Structures are given as C-alpha cells and as structure tokens.
Amino acid sequence: MHKQSIASLAQGLRQGDFSSEELTRHFLDRIHRYNGALNCFITVTEEVALADAREADRRLRAGEAHALTGIPLAHKDIFCTDGVRTSCASRMLDNFIAPYDATVIQSFKAAGAVMLGKANMDEFAMGSSNETSYYGPVGNPWDTARVPGGSSGGSAAAVAARLAPAATGTDTGGSIRQPAALCGLTGLKPTYGRVSRYGMIAFASSLDQGGPLALTAQDAALLMNVMAGFDEKDSTSIDQPVPDYCAALDQPLDGLRIGVPREFFGDGLDAAVGELVQAAIGQYQRMGAAIVEISLPNTxxxxxxxxxxxxxxxxxxxxxxxxxxxxxxxxxxxxxxxxxxxxxxxxxxxxxxxxxxxxxxxxxxxxxxxxxxxxQKLRQLISDDFKKAFVEVDVIMGPTTPTTAFAAGDKLNDPIQMYLSDIYTIAVNLAGLPAISIPCGFSAGLPVGLQIIGGYFKEAQLLHIAHRYQQETDWHARVPEAFET
Amino acid sequence: MVLQRSDVEKIAHLARLAVSEEELAAYASSLSDILKFVERMDSADVSRVAPMAHPLDAVQRLREDAVRESSQREKFQAIAPRVEAGLYLVPKVIE
Structure with a gap:
C-alpha cells in the first residue's frame, strides 16, 4: 500500500480493497519501524490517527467521502493542532499544546483526512538542512548520512521513505521545494495569500506560505484542493476563486513557452545537476513546448x-x-x-x-x-524581473537547488554556505509567486529537482505541466532501497 | 559592517536574549559574516525604486469592529507557565 499514490489509495478505499483503519495501521507500523533511523516525526499521533481512520471508514460506507477521506497525512509541526503538541521544533514550544487548529488542519479534518503525526523541521523553519531542530536532525532516505533539506525536512523524508502518502510543509525561502528536490518529491509553494497562514506559526509573514509535498503532481493537486482558499482569519489571504486543481492535469502542452533564465545556470551550479535539469527542459521541448532564453538580472x-x-x-x-x-x-x-x-x-x-x-x-x-x-526596494526590482519575463513566457524553468543532498554537518557551522543552498528558490518568495519542484533524475544515486515557476495564481498550470512530465518519466516513482518493504 | 562583542551585547539586549560571555565572540563573528553578505545589496542602484509593500499590491482588509471570538481563558491559561486566580504570574515589577 505504501508505494501507491493518493489517487490510487483513494480508489482502493472506495473499492473496499482495504479500510482506512488498515491503511493507517500500515503507515503507523512503518513509522514505528523506520522513524528511529530517520527521525522525521516529532510526535506520532497514533490515537488521533486511528480515531480519524474509523470516522473516515464510516464516511466512506455512508457515501459521504471527499477525495481525501481516509488518507493518512503528516503535518509539519508548524501547523497548530488542537490538543496536540505543536513544537515548531523548538525547546521554546516543547510544552505547547495548541489550543486551536490552523485553518489548513481544519480543512483536512473536514475533508476526512487522517493525521499520522507532526513532522520534524528546522527550528521555527529557519534552516535548509533540518539540522537546527531541537529534536535532532532528520536523515535523507536516499542516504541517511545526508540531509533531507529544510526546513520541511521531516515532511519530505517521511513521504520519500513512504511513511506517509503525503505531507504538509511551509516555504519561506524554499522550505518546501528544496527538501522536495533533495528527497525526490513533488513540492508546491503556492502564490502568497493562496493558502491560509492562520495557525501556521509565523517566521517571516510577508514570505511564508503553506503547501503540499507529495509523490506526484496529481497528489499535490488533490491536497491543494483542500488547502487553497480564502480565509478571513488570515488578513493577507486573497479572495480569489479556487479552481479544481485536478481538472486540467491532462491537457496537452502545445504552445507552452518556457523561459530558461541564464542566471540559474552560472557559477555554483553542480555540473551533473545542471545537465539533468537541461535534459528535462529538452524533454518538454519534445513534448511540444517552446524554449526561450531569458534573463532575471537581479537574481x-x-x-x-x-x-x-x-x-x-x-x-x-x-x-x-x-x-x-x-x-x-x-x-x-x-x-x-x-x-x-x-x-x-x-x-x-x-x-x-x-x-x-x-x-x-x-x-x-x-x-x-x-x-x-x-x-524592500530590491524586492521590487526582483519582482519586476519576473513581471517582464512573464510577458514573454508562460513559465520559468531551472534547477531547484545548486547541488544534490549534502552531508550532515557540512554547512551547519557556516551560515552563508547554508543560505546559498536556497539561491534558486528565494527570489520566488520575495516576488510572492508560485513554484513547484519535481524530480528529474538522479546524480550518484541522489535525486535532482526541476523547478517550475509560474505567474500569480497559476498553481493549476504548474501542476498540469508537472503532471505531463510525470506521465513520460518515472523518476517520481523511485523508492529508496532501504525503505522499499 | 564588523560587529564587536559590545555591539552583540547591545543587540542581544534589544532582542531580550541572554547570551553568555563565551557565545559573544562566536556571534560577533557569524553576525559580521552575515552582514558582510547582505551588503552585496549595496552594488544595486535603487535610487528610483519604490519599496515593495506587497507582491500583489493588496491592502489591509478591514472588517466590522464586532466581537467574534468567545472567551477561552481556562483553555489558554492551562498552557501558561504560571497562573493564579486567572492571572499570569511574573516576578514583581514594582518595588
């Protein structure tokens, strides 16, 4: 069961191949087996999960099920969960039992999803390696001596090791996309204001945005259908209609114009990563897209x-x-x-x-x-670069990260080197744009991510473009060997 | 900008952070490195640029000034470090 996408698990639940309780127990068993090696959960909410699962089974039998009813999920420990410790991976909140649910959590509850537990992360989401957590570092399932990325490192490691079918994350400077890239997942950072920040512990309020980490773009779309939407409790939430993110996944790519910024392929980019990203862009060209070289001079x-x-x-x-x-x-x-x-x-x-x-x-x-x-003035210039680019092209593609997963301890005592691991993701947050990272190959056994940046509120288009690539490739379906069974 | 130990002491006080003697030197060095890094901004000409307030030029939404939340004092005080008779306890402020 753990190798299936959410789309396929949801079908299994409806056909009665297994119940949500069986599915949930399967993932809880995997967590018990593997969390010791990975440390991707701070709190495992076994009792909550089983109660959620039984209620989901009742809804499924009664025909009241939503697409995510009965699907187990891990939530980054930055989202407040009523009655459950919400630590933000800090000693400061080690004893904090949240007195309310974040809007995102409430939405997943209403959809009937099951909460497996709270995922490890960098303390207060400040970090790119998950090494700043008060609860200790997280291992990368592809090589546990390497970092999973951060700050949503626990979420990414849990999904990559198949300890959860999908997870929530947050992205302030790359914290969904960078760990997604380093762990071989699909991770979407939505437009600023698309997903409610209410109950999501604030780091940098003008940049923070919640989003999904999943095995496929289709699964990320299913999660976005629950997470996205206006929330009057978040004063920066934007009141825009929410599309069905699954509706247009299979559209052809004909006529798509892809911008490739030359600044994303310069010094500091690992050669093997660069080649794999170029190969993925080449594949899009064969699938009918036009490639345009662009410049984002203020990168x-x-x-x-x-x-x-x-x-x-x-x-x-x-x-x-x-x-x-x-x-x-x-x-x-x-x-x-x-x-x-x-x-x-x-x-x-x-x-x-x-x-x-x-x-x-x-x-x-x-x-x-x-x-x-x-x-704040430079932020305007950076944002204007994108605005100009989107006149010419529909989306922008490049690497998500300059290298594959680095060894634990490598950059911990060198803040500047750590900060530079987010060099391709940061501009997107400064401009408030949506972007997705998808797996596009492996270098020395470690996953490489392709970043696709879109215009404001173009999440559906990003998911569609990612989905089409995943129909032609199987990078996203690879399972790290140590966690196969 | 290179920060001295005394600068770090001052910043730590403003930020209400206790920093030990041993940590001061390490922070002075890493904070100076970070400031040096962000000073790369200086080579950009922003003399004719207006600072960005919001990526989508959104403005603060207002709502009617009406009470919407119910009082949950017990629930909130249950997670407080020290409370007594419905009050949050702190060390004596007025001598």
Whole structure:
C-alpha cells in the first residue's frame, strides 16, 4: 500500500480493497519501524490517527467521502493542532499544546483526512538542512548520512521513505521545494495569500506560505484542493476563486513557452545537476513546448535581500515568545527582564538567535534605511524581473537547488554556505509567486529537482505541466532501497 | 559592517536574549559574516525604486469592529507557565 499514490489509495478505499483503519495501521507500523533511523516525526499521533481512520471508514460506507477521506497525512509541526503538541521544533514550544487548529488542519479534518503525526523541521523553519531542530536532525532516505533539506525536512523524508502518502510543509525561502528536490518529491509553494497562514506559526509573514509535498503532481493537486482558499482569519489571504486543481492535469502542452533564465545556470551550479535539469527542459521541448532564453538580472541580489527581510520579520514575530503566557520559562527569574532574556536565551537555538539578532540590528534606529528599506526596494526590482519575463513566457524553468543532498554537518557551522543552498528558490518568495519542484533524475544515486515557476495564481498550470512530465518519466516513482518493504 | 562583542551585547539586549560571555565572540563573528553578505545589496542602484509593500499590491482588509471570538481563558491559561486566580504570574515589577 505504501508505494501507491493518493489517487490510487483513494480508489482502493472506495473499492473496499482495504479500510482506512488498515491503511493507517500500515503507515503507523512503518513509522514505528523506520522513524528511529530517520527521525522525521516529532510526535506520532497514533490515537488521533486511528480515531480519524474509523470516522473516515464510516464516511466512506455512508457515501459521504471527499477525495481525501481516509488518507493518512503528516503535518509539519508548524501547523497548530488542537490538543496536540505543536513544537515548531523548538525547546521554546516543547510544552505547547495548541489550543486551536490552523485553518489548513481544519480543512483536512473536514475533508476526512487522517493525521499520522507532526513532522520534524528546522527550528521555527529557519534552516535548509533540518539540522537546527531541537529534536535532532532528520536523515535523507536516499542516504541517511545526508540531509533531507529544510526546513520541511521531516515532511519530505517521511513521504520519500513512504511513511506517509503525503505531507504538509511551509516555504519561506524554499522550505518546501528544496527538501522536495533533495528527497525526490513533488513540492508546491503556492502564490502568497493562496493558502491560509492562520495557525501556521509565523517566521517571516510577508514570505511564508503553506503547501503540499507529495509523490506526484496529481497528489499535490488533490491536497491543494483542500488547502487553497480564502480565509478571513488570515488578513493577507486573497479572495480569489479556487479552481479544481485536478481538472486540467491532462491537457496537452502545445504552445507552452518556457523561459530558461541564464542566471540559474552560472557559477555554483553542480555540473551533473545542471545537465539533468537541461535534459528535462529538452524533454518538454519534445513534448511540444517552446524554449526561450531569458534573463532575471537581479537574481544575484535575492539571497542578500532575503537575509534582511526574513530575519527582520522573524525578530518581530518571535518577540511574542516571552515566557509569560505559554511556552518555555527559565527557572527562578530574579526580575521580569531576567525572565524575558533567559527564557528566550535558553528556549531558542543558535540559528534562531542569530536571525533574531540580525533582524533586530537591521531594524534598529539608524540602520533601517541601509538594510530593510533597501531590501524592500530590491524586492521590487526582483519582482519586476519576473513581471517582464512573464510577458514573454508562460513559465520559468531551472534547477531547484545548486547541488544534490549534502552531508550532515557540512554547512551547519557556516551560515552563508547554508543560505546559498536556497539561491534558486528565494527570489520566488520575495516576488510572492508560485513554484513547484519535481524530480528529474538522479546524480550518484541522489535525486535532482526541476523547478517550475509560474505567474500569480497559476498553481493549476504548474501542476498540469508537472503532471505531463510525470506521465513520460518515472523518476517520481523511485523508492529508496532501504525503505522499499 | 564588523560587529564587536559590545555591539552583540547591545543587540542581544534589544532582542531580550541572554547570551553568555563565551557565545559573544562566536556571534560577533557569524553576525559580521552575515552582514558582510547582505551588503552585496549595496552594488544595486535603487535610487528610483519604490519599496515593495506587497507582491500583489493588496491592502489591509478591514472588517466590522464586532466581537467574534468567545472567551477561552481556562483553555489558554492551562498552557501558561504560571497562573493564579486567572492571572499570569511574573516576578514583581514594582518595588
């Protein structure tokens, strides 16, 4: 059962090949067997999962089932889950039992999906390797000595090892697409405002966006049908009609214009990764698309800009963790200042503190113009590059990451090298655009991701383009050998 | 920009973070590296660019000023570090 797509599992449930309870127990058994080696779950919600599954079986029998009813899922531990610990992989929230559900969680509950547990991640989603988690690093199922990517590393590893049929993630600078690429999955970062951020613990509010990690574009479309939509509880949610993301998957690609930015194939790109990405673009050409070379001249500014905007917003968002109303509190504070400082100093890990301090500095009196204001101006230039490109082309293609999965420990003590692993994904968040990563081959046994960037609210088109490639290739169907059975 | 230990102390205070003596030097070095990295922004000419407020030029949505949430004090205080008689307890603020 664990090698099937959600589309095929949903059919199995309807035909009575297996019940949701059987399916859920199968995945829980796999989690018990393999989570020790991978560490992709912070919390396994076995009781919740079985109760969800029994209710789903009742709905299936009564003919009240939604497409996802009875399908087990893993949720990134950044989404608040009522009555279940929501840690954001931080000591700060190790004892935090969320008092409400995120809108995304509520939507999956209403659809009858089953929650297997809460997936590991980088602390407060700050990281690109899942090594900053308070609960320890996550292994990449393709080679457990390597990182799964981050910050949605637990979600990606769980799906790649077939411990969950799909998972939720969030993407602030590449945190869905980069782990999807390094683990051989399909991961979609929607348009800013497409998926509700309510109950999704905030990192950088102008960039954060939730989305699916799945085995196929079709499965990602099924998840998007539940996740996307206007939410009045999120003041940045955008009130736009939501299409059926599955409706146009099989359309032909004729007439599609693909832009290939020369800046995405320069220094720093691993040669083997570059070749596989070029080969995938070549395949699209054979499938009827036209390839156009384009330029995104301000690409080189995206990482520096991001590392001002994201820390600035993080320093403001994380000021809510004060040790007073919830979360970690230090022992025996002597006064209120001591309570704040030690609760935060002891509750946050090194990378989170680094970013809070960078943000605090960038926003402090006298430095605002040089850092934050300048970054917001560059953000406009970066966004304008895309706007110009989309006049000429329908989508933009390139690598998701400069290399395949790197070895654990490689970049942990070198923040700049770690930041550069998101060099191709960051600009998309700065511009608020949707983008998807899909597997397009293997280099030395490790998956390589192709990134497809679309115009605002073009998620359906991205899923369609990804789906057509997956009809012609089987990279997405490969299972890491150690997790086959 | 190269930060000294004293700069880090000041930033850590503004951010309400306790940072140990031993950590100060390491933060001074890694924060300086990050600032040096973001200073790559300086080579861009943005003199005629307006700062971006929202990628889709959306504006803040307003709603009627009416109470919609119900009080859930017990539920919220159940996860607080220290409460008493419905109040959140902190060290004495006024001597």
């Amino acid at each position: 080189r500014y995206s990482a520096p800009t991001y590392y001002v905007v994201a820390p600035a917003e993080c320093s403001s968002n994380l000021s809510r963790f004060d040790g007073v109303r919830y979360g970690y509190r230090c022992e025996d504070p002597v006064d209120l200042m001591d309570l704040y400082k030690r609760s935060r100093g002891e509750g946050f890990g090194a990378e989170v503190k680094r970013r809070i301090m960078i943000g605090t500095y960038a926003l402090s009196a006298g430095y605002y113009d040089a850092y934050y204001l300048k970054a």
